[in-house]
Amino acid sequence: MATIWELDYYSRPILDEQNKKIWEVVICESPTTVEVQPETLFRFSKYCPSTEVNSGWLKDAIESAISEAPNPPDKIRFFRQAMNNMITTACKGLDVPAVLSRRTFALSAWLQDRAQNVYPQEPGYQPSLNPSVVFPVLPPQVLPEALEGQKWTFATLPLEALQEMGEWSIDFGEAFPLSLTELEPDAPVPGLIIFSKRATAMAAWMSGLEIAAVKYDLALPNRLLLETGVNDRWFLTTLDKKAIPETQQFEEAKTRSNQVHFLAIQESPEVEAFAGFWLMRDMPF
Structure with a gap:
């Protein structure tokens, strides 16, 4: 069975010493069956300074995740269309296909958990609204x-x-x-x-x-x-x-x-x- 990862790379409600938002990559293995508990599968997260946000940093982070994971990904899913170029460029450098997908259920649940239980504990946390990601409607x-x-x-x-x-x-x-x-x-x-x-x-x-x-x-x-x-x-x-x-x-x-x-x-x-x-x-x- 193929190993699929779900990935998000975006700014978080945390400010650094220069009052710039800290970014973060979060990766989790996609559970593709009904009985699996998502939290038992591979997870990886790493903060990224705003001055280093680019596809090269992301490629290195994904490479680090691969070195820690029990199985490398056959495919990586992500839902932020605005990050398409940066994510696909990073994954291309690792010969891993990256696809836009709304099948990122485990990732969405984990991000909600981190927003409630992880980010508020970080120095520099600044509560802010998390706007919904809007997808343009295309002709069928x-x-x-x-x-x-x-x-x-x-x-x-x-x-x-x-x-x-x-x-x-x-x-x-x-x-x-x-x-x-x-x-x-x-x-x-x-x-x-x-x-x-x-x-x-x-x-x-x-x-x-x-x-x-x-x-x-x-x-x-x-x-x-x-x-x-x-x-x-x-x-x-x-x-x-x-x-x-x-x-x-x-x-x-x-x-x-x-x-x-x-x-x-x-x-x-x-x-x-x-x-x-x-x-x-x-x-x-």
Whole structure:
């Protein structure tokens, strides 16, 4: 199984002796199954003086993390689009692919914890608002014709049923720890199941993307969208008038489940195995 890291490199609410904000790199291994506890996986953090913020310093820091980690990363995820050039340059120097992704659930939880319990204890701490990261909305792209599903349906699973994901037959997909969902075990989790004769090809293609969310956009009332990366969007399927109320109910169910939902791909309703299954949470940063 590939080792994926989640990374953030940005200023923190801590001032140095010159009243300049101190920067920090934080790295954690991405938990990709439902049962793993994020805090048991590899973590690394290091402060960076504002005068040394550049891709070279970051490359050295990542290299230090690699030397301490039990396994080097096969891929590094990051969510700050504004840091794209600096992070990708640093990772390129280490021959590690870096991708923009909203699948940084463990990192987001760790950053929240550090904001509450670590930074306030540091000399020079200055409380400040942590503005949300805003992603520009891009026009949706068209899926390759051969990868369009023939049929689809909405479904619901109790959160506790997802505990057994590790025992399911899944060719492609990814999950995250259920402990990060902040839901009760019997909470219903909504999802979309796509049926296609080319299910395996469709799931394999999607596995190359950073699957983020299935979404109904009121600005595109007759379409259901797949969101990937941080702001890439795809036309997933066309909705007829009868399907729109059900799609609206899906969005309402996502609100009740704290935006936790899933996308599944199967050859047919009669097949128990999944060509693809992704657990997602559409969360702000």
